[in-house]
Amino acid sequence: MDRGLYVAMTGAKQIMQAQAVNNHNIANASTVGFRADSVSFVSSPIYGPGYATRVNAVAGDGGTDLSSGVITSTSRPLDIAVNGKGFIAVQGANGKEGYTRAGDLRVLESGAVVTATGLPVMSETGPLNIPPSTQVTIGSDGTVSIVPQGLSPAAQSQIDRIKLVNPQPKDLQKGADGLLYLKSGGKAAADETVSVTSGQLESSNVNAAQSLVNMIELQRLYEFQIKSINSADTDEQSAERMMLTA
Amino acid sequence: MNLALWAAKTGLDAQNTQMAVIANNLANSNTTGFKADRAAFQDLMYQNVQQVGAQSTQNTQYSTGLSLGTGVKIAATEKNYSQGSVLQTGGNLDMSVTGHGLFQITMPDGTLAYTRDGSFSLDSQGNVVNATGFPISPAITIPISAQSVTIGSDGTVSVTTAGAPKPTTVGQIQLANFINVEGLQPVGNNLVVESAASGAPQVGTPGTNGLGTLQQGSLETSNVNTVTELVNMITCQRAYEMNSKAISTTDQMLQYLTTNLQ
Numbered sequence: 001m002d003r004g005l006y007v008a009m010t011g012a013k014q015i016m017q018a019q020a021v022n023n024h025n026i027a028n029a030s031t032v033g034f035r036a037d038s039v040s041f042v043s044s045p046i047y048g049p050g051y052a053t054r055v056n057a058v059a060g061d062g063g064t065d066l067s068s069g070v071i072t073s074t075s076r077p078l079d080i081a082v083n084g085k086g087f088i089a090v091q092g093a094n095g096k097e098g099y100t101r102a103g104d105l106r107v108l109e110s111g112a113v114v115t116a117t118g119l120p121v122m123s124e125t126g127p128l129n130i131p132p133s134t135q136v137t138i139g140s141d142g143t144v145s146i147v148p149q150g151l152s153p154a155a156q157s158q159i160d161r162i163k164l165v166n167p168q169p170k171d172l173q174k175g176a177d178g179l180l181y182l183k184s185g186g187k188a189a190a191d192e193t194v195s196v197t198s199g200q201l202e203s204s205n206v207n208a209a210q211s212l213v214n215m216i217e218l219q220r221l222y223e224f225q226i227k228s229i230n231s232a233d234t235d236e237q238s239a240e241r242m243m244l245t246a
Numbered sequence: 247m248n249l250a251l252w253a254a255k256t257g258l259d260a261q262n263t264q265m266a267v268i269a270n271n272l273a274n275s276n277t278t279g280f281k282a283d284r285a286a287f288q289d290l291m292y293q294n295v296q297q298v299g300a301q302s303t304q305n306t307q308y309s310t311g312l313s314l315g316t317g318v319k320i321a322a323t324e325k326n327y328s329q330g331s332v333l334q335t336g337g338n339l340d341m342s343v344t345g346h347g348l349f350q351i352t353m354p355d356g357t358l359a360y361t362r363d364g365s366f367s368l369d370s371q372g373n374v375v376n377a378t379g380f381p382i383s384p385a386i387t388i389p390i391s392a393q394s395v396t397i398g399s400d401g402t403v404s405v406t407t408a409g410a411p412k413p414t415t416v417g418q419i420q421l422a423n424f425i426n427v428e429g430l431q432p433v434g435n436n437l438v439v440e441s442a443a444s445g446a447p448q449v450g451t452p453g454t455n456g457l458g459t460l461q462q463g464s465l466e467t468s469n470v471n472t473v474t475e476l477v478n479m480i481t482c483q484r485a486y487e488m489n490s491k492a493i494s495t496t497d498q499m500l501q502y503l504t505t506n507l508q
Contacts, residue, residue, distance in 0.1 A: 012503070017295065017314060019499070020250035023492045024289075024315030027257030029485045030264065031287035031318055039312070060296070061311050074284075076326055104286055106324065107426050109445030116286035117321045132425055132448075134346055134456030149425075149448065150455045174313065178289040208488060215495050222499045226506050233507075 007054050008228035014041065014059040015222045022214050025206045032116070033069070033102030034204035036211075037174065038062035064180065066169050069101070069205035071197075078105045080138050081202040082164070086194030087180065089122040089163035089187075090115055097122060097187045098179030099165060099172070101202050107136060113144070113162075119179075123160040124190050130159050138162065138198045164194035249293070249314055250496045256317030257489035260287055263320045264482045271470045272479075279363030279436055280468035281325045282475075288321035327427050330362075330469035332461065338395045339366040339374060342466040345458020347421030350383040350449070351376055351437060358383055359437040360422055360430065360447070365465055374403075374417075378435050386417030397462040401452040421457045422447035 018039040028034040040062035045052040071081050080103035082088060087099035104116040113121045113128040120127040130136065133146035135153065142162035147153050165188040172180045182188055267285045274280040292313040301307055332342045341364035343349070348360035359380075366382060369375045374386040388395055392405035401419035424430060429443030440447060453459045 016248070016250060016499070017312065019496060020248075020253055020314050023250045023253040023257070023489075023496065024317055026485075026488050026492050027253050027260070027318040028287065028289050028315070029257070029488060030261065030481065031289055034287075034289055037313075037315060059312050061313060074326070075328060104324070106428055109425055109429065109443055111425070116324065117288045134423065147456060153456070174292065176292045176294060176313065178292065178315070208484065212488065212491065215492060219495050219499055223502050226503050230506050 003054060005229055005232040007056055008225045008232065010056045010058075012222055012225035012229070014057050015218055015225060017059045019215065019218045019222070022211055022218060026208075026211050026215075029204050029206045029208060029211075031102075031204050032104055032201050033100055034178075034206065035101065035174075035180070036065040036204075036206045038065060061173075063169075064172070064174050065205060066172075067205050069203040071200050071202055073200050075199045076104075077135075077137060077198055078107070079103060079201045080105065080142075080162075080196040080198050081200040083140075083195045083197055086164050086166040086191060087188075088115075088196075089165055089190075090119040090179065091122055091127055092119060092175065092177055092179050092181070094175075094177075096181060096185075098175060098177070098181050099167070099188070100179055103196065104201055105138075122163040124163050125160075128160055128162060138196065140195045140197065141192070142194075142196055162196070163190050164196065165189065166191040166194050248496065248500065249316065251493060253315060253317040254489045254492035254496065256290060256319060257492070258486060260285075260318045260320050261482050261486040261489060265479070265486070267323055268475050268479050268482060271475050272472065275468050275470040275472050275475075277363075277436065277468050278365050278465050279330070279361060280470065281327050281330075281362065282468070282470045283323045283325055285320050286322045286324060287318055289318055290316040292316070324428050325430075325432070326469060328469050330466045332464045333467050334464050335365075336463050337365070337465075338462070339368070339397075340364060340463055340465050341366065341397060341419070341460050342464045343421060343452070343458040344461060345456075346423050346427070347450075347452065347457040348423070348427075348438070349376075350420065350422050350447075351380045352383045352385070353380060353437075357439070358422075358447070359433065359439050361436050361438065362466055363436040364460075376436075382419065384417065384420060386419070388416060392416075397460055399453060399459040399461065401460050419452065419460065420449050421452050421460075422449045423455075423457055424448070 021039045025036045041057045043055045044058045046054045092098040111129045132149040135147040137145050142164045145158045167188040173183045175181045264285045267283050271282045295312040351359045366374050372388045374382045391407045396404050403417040404413040404415045406413045425445040430438035431441040432438050
């Protein structure tokens with residue numbers, strides 16, 4: 001059996017996976033703070049007896065595109081967008097500290113500040129909690145100040161500070177829940193230089209045009225692979241016919 | 247099943263919901279006291295196809311991993327409780343709240359509901375009721391002999407009657423505020439009810455404890471910004487088209503596979 005067939009089959013399979021990643025990006029074109037994923041292909045020679053003539057393509061994580069999305073104004077005081085580099089620290093469902101750019105926050109009845117997806121926002125000391133208040137303001141350095149319930153707006157009091165971090169992109173990796181985690185598994189240190197703007201949200205950084213071109217490219221590459229499978233099959237058939245007539 | 251197809255399908259679903267939210271906002275752009283909704287998107291779980299750093303043999307590790315995202319979902323819709331603009335109507339029992347706080351309405355089953363819609367009127371017994379006919383809480387009855395009704399900024403309702411030189415106070419409007427006002431559950435008819443997320447109401451006199459003040463003769467209009475909604479609609483439509491294109495492309499790939507290999 002011609003093993004070239006398997007090389008083409010592996011290629012087709014990996015391209016379909018890359019298409020899935022691309023479709024996932026497109027599906028998240030409207031997700032606040034979403035960072036696009038990419039796929040890189042790595043050639044993986046098949047070693048065995050003799051010369052390694054066959055090289056499989058293996059799709060791998062091409063990393064996450066950490067460029068900024070478009071900032072949209074919402075004028076909601078609990079919406080924050082990170083200016084430039086940096087992330088908001090939240091507690092993932094697994095209890096670990098993860099990082100996100102999605103700053104559509106809300107205050108629960110318990111006083112816990114959570115993201116739209118319900119993950120607790122971290123302060124520098126632990127999950128951020130605010131006492132009952134009539135107004136919440138988030139400053140550019142993440143400082144949360146409130147007007148305590150039952151007091152006049154003049155009685156502003158500073159409560160805590162949202163943990164803002166700026167780890168090196170190479171140290172970050174997307175977890176299964178879509179949050180970014182440190183590869184080392186630890187916690188990033190708070191960074192004073194990261195700033196946020198209240199009343200704004202950062203949109204997804206998925207580039208529509210690029211994703212569509214990527215989609216077409218992957219489609220054609222897929223067809224090449226199928227064509228190769230087809231050719232391998234035709235070759236095999238011709239060889240069979242020659243054997244029969246000979 | 248093919249993940250590429252399903253990831254794109256979740257995108258169509260989410261954009262469809264987003265469109266429903268936008269359409270509802272636009273439909274309510276003239277509803278008194280309406281607060282605009284917003285859909286919050288969330289990316290779905292990632293499937294770990296190959297764990298980076300996993301052992302490929304006893305002595306070697308995979309240098310690359312692969313996680314495939316499975317699409318998107320609408321995690322929540324949240325109401326934007328920013329102040330709508332105030333429209334002067336001149337109606338005696340029309341009120342708007344400037345600042346925080348909601349009017350309390352007694353529902354037919356005796357529970358309380360809350361609203362920013364301050365268009366009240368009288369029923370046949372002289373009770374102050376909302377547009378649906380549900381009485382305001384605490385209940386206020388305007389006597390039949392009343393010639394004019396005055397509502398102070400602190401919610402004091404007083405009437406003047408023929409022959410009496412001084413106005414008489416007939417009731418006090420109170421406002422309710424919540425820790426998480428966005429967590430209130432909308433139930434239609436411009437009403438919201440308390441939920442586990444909103445917390446318990448803190449009731450008080452308008453103008454105290456951070457509650458807003460009342461303005462008689464005016465109504466708070468919807469806070470829907472039609473321009474924002476129209477721009478959102480365009481974005482939503484294009485995103486929908488992209489997802490639909492992703493499905494047809496993946497379909498073509500599979501079609502190519504089945505027609506060419508047989």
